[in-house]
Amino acid sequence: MSEPPAGDRSAGDRRSRRRPRGEAATPLADKPFRHTRNPFAPIEPLSAEQLHQIDDASLRILEEIGIDFLDDEALDLWAAAGAEVDRATQHVRIDRALLRELVGRAPGSFVLRARNPARSLTLGGDAINFATVGGAPFYSDLEKGRRPGTLADFRQMVKLAQQCGPIHLVEGLLLEPQDVPVPVRHLEKALAQFTLSDKALTAAAHGRAVAADYVAMAAIVYGEAALAEGPVFASIVNANSPLRFDERMLGGLIGYARLGQATVITPFILAGAMSPVTLAAAIAQQNAEALAGIALTQLVRPGAPVVYGGFTTNIDMQTGSPAFGTPEGALALLCGGQLARHYGVPFRGSGGLNNAKSVDAQASYETQLSLWPAVMAHANLILHSAGWLEAGLVCSLEKFIIDVEGLAVMQRLLDGIVIDEETLALPFIAEVGPGGHHLGTAHTLARYRSEFYMPIVSDRQNYDKWREDGSHDAARRAHTVAGQLLAAYEPPPLDPAVAEALADFVARRKRELVKE
């Protein structure tokens, strides 16, 4: 499999790229899909000594305290590798030499194949990939309000994700279609993902059976042989913190890793509840859990693609609620990236977190407080980058569009600056001279349509014009943009035979699962 293009810093090339279908004549027409990389040095909050302290504390946790793996096959693997396994309590203590050796087997970078090969992604190095929100039980928009998510909502959000260039991946758990019975929900979600989008995907890691269904559908789309070449899914495997991986997640981890599919080992830690209240302890525990999960993937299949996931934040001590978009979470993100680089594995962060109940100023500043550190941490996969509202309970249509603006802006920022004789433009600075203006120079006229970032939602009119237009806030304008995008949606091309085979598979599995 060939490496996808490693990002593109040339503004000229960027603009001339051909627009994919469905992205014409929308407010996102000038923001096609493109690979993104972070050219800046990462922000690293830990000194070398602090990194050593965290590393050592994590290894002591795994050696001295140990961790539960609630799955017999996982326990077999650990026992065979020489770890200290207690079958009765399903508890494992892992020696640091063994752990380091296993983590060392994980690749530093890999390619996640998308249905559209031009949209395949590198996970590793300086590559940055933005994924949609995942796992929201509720859906909300300004028209319909807040309500339990439906399959129609799920399909609509996949369509939007397909149309928004800055979105690199569609999260398999995007929102919960609560009108579909739980046992067959993953089939409807996978069908929507595969037919409505050609972007890279994450899949649900909800046990071996779900993993098998996802992989079977991928085999229909890609062919068995192609599937063996490398991963088409990156599936989130959460630790059940503190210090436990449960049966369902381990089924997913083992099921995907065995087939060479990528997993994203992500302790979800709310400091003060699932770990001690101090950030040092929360990060050490995150590190212990992530390393243990990563090591297990390498026991299942040496060299299996795997990502170090960091999702540590804190509970709010006044309400007891999980708090998102916090300075503690930002620090944990930055430390997580630094640790993942230390171990030589790709890093996953989160980019759109917040506790806001409406698409207001709070929704935005908390979101930026996870997006910025995720990018500055050089996270290779940034989940929840668009659509997350209300502590992740809600997938918001308007928040999704506003977040896409934030991602597009970040992409432009990461393009950096082109400096050459032409862009330095000294002859034009001389021509205009002191006190003049550059509005009408040949240099400006040749570039004014394309030089600057063009906003999607941001209003730059003057006050009177804004009032005339209805005094709409950003959420209202985002609602309009979403409508324009959905009206222009066209599905990406798919071989009708493949579409039919997918539909047949889903129909058959639904019958089987309902019988079970």
Next chain:
Amino acid sequence: MSEPPAGDRSAGDRRSRRRPRGEAATPLADKPFRHTRNPFAPIEPLSAEQLHQIDDASLRILEEIGIDFLDDEALDLWAAAGAEVDRATQHVRIDRALLRELVGRAPGSFVLRARNPARSLTLGGDAINFATVGGAPFYSDLEKGRRPGTLADFRQMVKLAQQCGPIHLVEGLLLEPQDVPVPVRHLEKALAQFTLSDKALTAAAHGRAVAADYVAMAAIVYGEAALAEGPVFASIVNANSPLRFDERMLGGLIGYARLGQATVITPFILAGAMSPVTLAAAIAQQNAEALAGIALTQLVRPGAPVVYGGFTTNIDMQTGSPAFGTPEGALALLCGGQLARHYGVPFRGSGGLNNAKSVDAQASYETQLSLWPAVMAHANLILHSAGWLEAGLVCSLEKFIIDVEGLAVMQRLLDGIVIDEETLALPFIAEVGPGGHHLGTAHTLARYRSEFYMPIVSDRQNYDKWREDGSHDAARRAHTVAGQLLAAYEPPPLDPAVAEALADFVARRKRELVKE
């Protein structure tokens, strides 16, 4: 004069600091004034080669194209130093050797004295200082709406700035009290600043007479002798881009620099209008203008404290409006910091820029898109950090409070992480074990009130509780917080003789200026 404390990374010390008067029993009670430093490496978008290209282009601009200084004294100074001065056109060409020698005289760091010595600020190194918005002609709040600013509004905002710990400086031009005649406006503003706040100040650089009034009032407050020891004002001197310093700003520059007061030389460049459309050219021109202004301060008084100001953004090519909180502006900020470090002078950025017309999601995400790069650029002075709305036309009460939340969060982030045996808490991780929770451990109970950042405006309740409480968005909640703060305001102590002398001075100067 002693150096103020260089920031404080110990969470314990931070919390135990005694609260100043007026900050008790408000939502900001746990966020007292404190010095802030950035412990992370700066983000530097320019390669060594690119930095050289910008530097060289800037020096060519000053050597080959030249720059206007519309002030005879400035022209005298340049002529005496050996620059090529055209008296008729007030145009100056500056040789790179001369320019470099002059810029090299500027101090790399200095202390800006505040009325309260504990609130004096370091400008330079890793120190970060947040200032209020400056220069807004309009004031807005949810109750009174948007209207021309008044002296009462000005005084109210100084009171708020005094009460908000994360605000380090009060901008002398905060908002324009349009109910006060222009010739005496600076007197009323300075009186409000000196009597209602004890924080460090910027002053207006609107000619020699205004500078003289500010310094005369400072002499009343500090005494003549103390004033001679170091700066008590950092005054913004804008270039009239492209390539011109006008008479009023030069009067301020010379007036302040001569007396050892600090100036902040800030080209305000909208790329596409006041410079070529390309960012490389805009930054090279900014650099030329900033260096020329800095060099002049050193001609006036070798070693005069001076700050390199970067305020480059772009015009919106659809509306022709200035665009704020843009990715181009963010890149310019990062480059500006890198350039200032290269020349060894402190750097000033802007932290709250946006084009939003209401305190909505746009107001926040654009603000974060100037705050983050300003901090990551290691700007030592971050103007417009609180209250800026609508392209700077409006000082918004609610935006001010929301921005203070953003600054407090940034302060917490910059504190980094304390890692030691106690915070790693391994015995408690062992005690709770797999699958348990840490809510009731002795470790948590000892820390839960103080370990995590406590929000000012952010709502972390659940949806139902939020609805019960009135479904208030962040702006509405900020309005409530502002009211609580203002109700609790107490003026900082001031010798009654000083207060009387200030009032007398203002009364006398008003009579004189009205006669003129």
